[in-house]
Amino acid sequence: MMNANVAKLLNEQINKELYSAYLYLEFANHFDRAGLDGFANWYKIQAREEQDHAMLFYQYLQDNGQPVTLEAIEKPAAAPDCHRKVLLAALKHEELVTSLIHALYKAASDAGDYRTMRFLDWFIEEQGEEEQNANALINKMELFGGDAKGGLYLLNQELAGRSYSAPSR
Ligand code: FEO
Numbered sequence: 704m705m706n707a708n709v710a711k712l713l714n715e716q717i718n719k720e721l722y723s724a725y726l727y728l729e730f731a732n733h734f735d736r737a738g739l740d741g742f743a744n745w746y747k748i749q750a751r752e753e754q755d756h757a758m759l760f761y762q763y764l765q766d767n768g769q770p771v772t773l774e775a776i777e778k779p780a781a782a783p784d785c786h787r788k789v790l791l792a793a794l795k796h797e798e799l800v801t802s803l804i805h806a807l808y809k810a811a812s813d814a815g816d817y818r819t820m821r822f823l824d825w826f827i828e829e830q831g832e833e834e835q836n837a838n839a840l841i842n843k844m845e846l847f848g849g850d851a852k853g854g855l856y857l858l859n860q861e862l863a864g865r866s867y868s869a870p871s872r
Contacts, residue, residue: 706814717760724753726779733782740765757831794837825872
């Protein structure tokens with residue numbers, strides 16, 4: 704039988720991941736409106752990955768005979784009007800998600816729930832990558848000259864090349 708607090712946090716994580724998807728869709732929306740389709744592509748793929756994460760938590764609960772409780776998804780925070788600030792907001796959000804995953808891992812560890820700890824290993828690694836990617840994007844934008852138009856165009860071209868792949872775990 705799964706510890707009630709661990710099951711509750713796993714359920715909440717479905718919601719947090721779907722909120723992340725919603726937030727990144729809002730960021731994509733911001734960039735689409737600005738005509739930066741490469742940036743929009745980047746965040747649309749990011750949103751799909753977050754939906755995949757939500758499904759991994761959903762399936763894990765199902766596979767372990769735990770009820771899944773779906774709650775309302777919060778309205779996403781509006782994207783900041785400056786492009787660079789959107790990138791910074793994405794990094795801040797990933798840092799928050801990392802802290803949630805770590806808290807979940809600690810709860811599983813406290814409950815002696817080794818199966819859930821192993822399940823979460825992938826997410827701990829994934830969060831490291833997500834933070835790295837968000838940081839790299841900020842650094843690239845600075846290298847390309849911040850919000851300056853020529854640099855934005857070039858970075859937009861690069862981000863248009865990102866393609867979606869389902870999580871392998
Ligand atoms: Fe599901 Fe971006 O962490």
